[in-house]
Amino acid sequence: MVVAQLASGGVQIFYKLAINDGMNTRVLIAYRYIFATAFISSLAFILERWKSRPRLTWMIALQGFLCGLFGGALGQNLYVESMVLTSPTFSAAMANLIPAVTFIFAIFLGLEKLAIRTWAGKAKVTGTLLGIGGAMVLTFYRGPQINIWSTKVHLLKHKDQHVAASHRGMDNRVLGSLLAVASCFSYATWYIIQAKMGERYPFDYSSTALMCASASVQTVVYAMCKETNWSAWKLGWNIRLLTVAYTGYLSSGFMVVLTNWCVRKRGPLFVSVFNPLLLVFVAILDSLLLDEKLHLGSIIGGVLIVIGLYAMLWAKREEMKSKARLSHSKRSKEAEIINVGTAPAEDDDVSAAATANPRQ
Template identity: 50%
Template sequence: MEALALTSVTFATAISNLIPAITFILSFLFGMERLNLRKAAGKAKIIGTMTGISGAMLMTFYKGVEVKMLSFHINLFNQRNGGGSSHGGGGLFLVGAVSSFFFNASYALWLIIQAKMSSAYPYPYSSTALMCFMAALLSVIFTFCVERDLSQWKLGWNVRLLTVAYAGIVVSGVMVAVTSWCLRMKGPLFVSVFSPLMLVVVAFAGSTILDEKLYLGSIIGSLLIVCGLYLVLWGKNKEIMKNQLVPICHQ
């Protein structure tokens, strides 16, 4: 069961790393991105996207030797034993894999829709407030259908309250507003290419705070992700500069 759970997490993580590729394909189909294989900027975007995905896959599937780092270790969850027991079988693995794929495809599609909406409604704060309100309403309805014990809804002065506050303020509030602003300024590919960077932050933060082991594959994968990110940003910057010079040349 532990091996199955590890495989499920690994597969879900690998699928989540495909967000830049899915977003690039959707952006191309909707006419928001161009290949421009004859230009250096177009080649940089494609190579950078593939490099970032390769680095994320390397972090997911390859460990290598353990790397010792000078760090402080804080056991936030007071766990003395390994991960908890896992339940389920191949059916749950398939459901999890399919759900993970559709979630990431939906997130990539949301970036496209949000970019289109931002051009017609360039007000990230009010649009974020509307999205958060609708998400909260749907979450309450769904939770009442699943969990009707009101005692489970109570929040005390513990890590649950901190988790809910962080998810509501930072993840659902600040992050969506900043994402909407970036989508309007740079486009969906620019935003999606930062997704694998989360693996880098989690890997180094986990080894520093949660007493997790850091492996050579994580370091090499992190370098590839950063290099891929730089290539995409360089390519997008070249395209933006070219688009700004075209109207001036016509004048």
């Protein structure tokens, strides 16, 4: 999972470099899902071709389309636009709001219980409020600049650094924050739909391939409507090709396989605990390679979001332990009832056999 989060941090840096090179963000997202569809479809064909699977119904196809929309086309375009207006570190910090937004959605849809009288319920509410408070600090408080180290490795072009600096005004920062929050809502919606889709179609590679194929169609149509200059679609042997290959094959391909393997080995809670590492890696890479400056507001807001995330994870773990104890207690009582009900019958059988054959 450390490798997975480090690779995800690389995605943010490649995004910024490709955009700095002049690549259209919508075209970038479209190419990402085209590459991802080719990779994931091949994996699904190789690894799941012999498995018996349910028929692909219209409902499963609709859920795949919606997953591609909220988890791919809409979520990624909102996230990248937010990153352009702010910075990779800021966007990565705001992405930690996704568990809190998902929790709010799950409460309204009846998928989660609040249980405010329990410690777990109090921790979930506290974690949600801390996450929202951290996002507000990130948005409206910048604070003094913090220089952790100085480096001469600046991959961004000098002329675009001034443009990037001019985009750090409060108006663009607020707009970028709103887009980041909207992307969190989009991803939270995707998680809800993906959970429902997994019940009907429990095949990781095939469902991911269906999602990526839907996202590729949606992003290509959207990009073609917004970008009519065909020269923007050209890929050469440059940072643009490297970015779409990295994000498509590695992030949407290898990362899915690696994460699914970790989920099977240690469970989803173990995997989600490593999410805040993305913020740390992006902040380090961002300041080292892109010469982005850290500010006190970003650090305070990021810490609040991470604390809120871990409070929610602790609450979820306590709920899982409580359910496991109840399930174990229920099974024990059922076993006792079965033993009590069958014991006399066994004694009668033994007595009857002994009477029939006294030598035994």
